[in-house]
Amino acid sequence: MFYRNHLIKFSYRCFSSESRINSFIKSKLMSAEDVAEKFPEKVTIGASGFTPAGYPKVIPGAFAQRIKNSKNPENFSINLYTGASTGDELDGVLARSGRLKLKIPYQSHKDLRKLINQGKVNFIDMHLSHVSKYIREGMFPPIDVAIVEACDVTSDGRIYLTNSSGMSGTYLSLAKDIYIELNEAHPLDMKGLHDIYLPEIHTGRPINIDYVDDRIGTPYVRVNPEKIKGIVLTNKYDSSPGFKKPDDASFKIANHLLDFILDEVEHGRIPKTLLPFQSGVGNVANAVLACIAQDNRFKSIEMYTEVIQDSIFDLIDSDKLRFASTTALTFSSEGQKRFHNQLHDLKSKFILRSMEISNNPEVIRRIGLITMNTALEADIYGNVNSTHVLGSSMMNGIGGSGDFTRNAYISIFL
Template identity: 50%
Template sequence: MNNRIRREDLKDKIMSAEDAALLIKDGMTMATSGFTPSGYPKAVPLALAKRAEGGEKIEITVMCGASVGDELDGSLSKAGVMTRRYPYQTNESIRNAINQGNIYYQDMHLSHVSQYMDYGFFGKIDVALVEALAITEEGCIIPTTSVGLTPQAIKNADMVIVEINTSQPLELEGIHDIYMTEKPPHRKPIPIIRPGDRIGTTFMPCAPEKIAAIVVTDITDKVRPLGPIDEPSRKISGHIIDFLKHEVKMGRLPQNLLPLQSGVGSVANAVLGGLVHSDFENLTCYTEVIQDSMLDLIDAGKITIASSTALTPSEEGLKRLYENMSHYAKYCILRPMEISNNPEVIRRLGVIAMNTAIEVDIYGHVNSTNIMGSRMMNGIGGSGDFTRNAYFSIFTTVSTAKNGDISSIVPKVSHVDHTEHDVTVIVTEQGLADLRKTSPRERARKIIQNCAHPSYRDMLMDYLKEAEKGKFKHQPHSIKEALSWHARFLETGSMKVWKKNQDIGSSLNKKKLALSNT
């Protein structure tokens, strides 16, 4: 343990997870490490949940960098401990509790969270619960597989509980680059000119007297599985690669592109995976998460550096990462999300942003958070940080959902996360729509013709043509018709069923009209 806890007097703070959990009281606000289930505390949250399951009343506010594993989000939401949550999540239990109104949740741009914490917008941070690789001789904390909001949590919390996780390999030491900004008007430019620039320390500052407890654990990150690269995802990736090749040919991109950002999940992983077999070389990444495809690109010699705030592979990818950590650490940098998602840096580097959508409307507005407008899925995460400030902002989605029963291209999205002003390119397995230089009506035709599934193109064109009959022509809508699009799916379970019924009804009306005229 000497190589993990390097300050001798702190060894007196070692205790069980159960004893450490007793330091967390009802009504507290707790900020934790973790970002897209990696590097999050596990033993203490499980012990905290057991207290509540035993009948003790304990309700707290929880803040994490992004989503975390079931040991934290799942156990605390199921036990009723978590009553308020910021700023992003993916756990089924917490999602259900949010949608049932049992957990108050604010979906936030990730780049805003650290500043909100520094300014006290969340109120007092009572405790920072942090997974660590090691504690230095000075009492500073070395993170594990993610950084997220952890530096700000330590800085602002009244006390710090540290989980030393011995399952995390010591080869992670040195991969981190911890840099924090000042408050305006004293804030300085962030001195990152290239994705590989290191500007900070390999540890997070922490006053030793703040550390109230140290828990030793070996519970591994419970990372999410990634789906196989299916045919629709492969087609989406192919359309993007063709688009990037065209931009290079036109002189709008260098041969090695600009730094790449990709969101989380199977489709995002597949999009990057397509680059493994492309002609592109010497790529760089400035992103939020490093998933399996990023490791594939490193192994293929395609990437020179990948800057992120978390290592988030699949279970198979995590094993591969741990077995070759010394190799991958040469190519990866983990930064606080205040820096990985910072608009200033994203704009300066000219990042190519690639994120996923739930639905897209014909004018280019994107819904990436709320199914049918009301049911929270995960959250906006960092997609807004990158989308608004990117050189290109690309959104991907398969053209249909529910086995083809609903179109992902709609007249009007049921919830807006990214407006038409910020979205450059829409891609589905059907094709790609480059929205640059387009007026709304031109944009609509491009999206319908290039991205919508053939089963829904006629319906969407019918809607557009009908809307264009109205008085105002710039971005025409038939509001009643647009809003009823989603309602029809809820009524029938299928837009195709509704369309079939409409066609039958239209045919019968025509026959009745013909009979009445004879």
């Protein structure tokens, strides 16, 4: 396994750095406005993106403008499937169009949240590991259009994704028509970070991942090139919020957690080499990684998670990150620039997986994770609420916290 993985990693470093605008791309170039005119009025969209990472940034806005300019905006109806929450240029603009009718499987945008809680947008709060299976087995309306962000596209239908894998593989495989935002803000060296694998449906076959750095798929999504109807050129970073440094309280909590983990090691319940970490979004989770970077008792860290934030750079700078598997790189603008500048050195330490793999209960349980996720409230019996405020008002959704918490070796809520 070690030999195979390192051959693959070496081959990914050998991708050509020549211009990405090949003859196939030239033949498909369109404006975002022209793409928006192609969409049916009643449309189900499958979009790339997982958190504000790797999501389409110009086509959704053009479609919202088409609705605004229409003499009969009431004729439009949008079902939107994504990987999780995305940026304002997708979740926000379509929510504000007034014609969004269904959103799955997760959200965190204030405009969209308000419409959901008002009952104006239907929302299905799902465990993220379930989404691909439900859609592939026809439990939701079929996908008319897939919109994905990519750093490269080839004439034989290979689509190389950017900062997230999310649900892109599933949506591209099922969509009738495909439109691509080719984002030139991402270097071609992004090719090779991804490991795209879609499990067969209706089978009990195992997913052959034993270690965080195992690769079982391809570095691209393969589609029928005839389904690619248009390509829009962009040059925009993800609009991720700036990285907020953890406060003193977060660091105190983090140090208590690290003492607990080391006590488990001392009593033989965790191996001395530790177990891979999963870290959710939030100040305390970021503080844990920062404390690990500063603590000499921790030498080598692995991560198997769904989101990686700027706090990963603390582990990189302290030379403690051995490997990180995720489905999204949710960096600030500064973090995105740094990652691109150091991509040649960092590429061998990262894998971006499809959401149905990063959040798969089988893999999570086999690897044996220490998971850290955020809760809204908890009781003394171990019941945790991470979705609703005062019992009835949706916050964001359960997302992947249920996938990781229910199957981890040690589950921690913050």
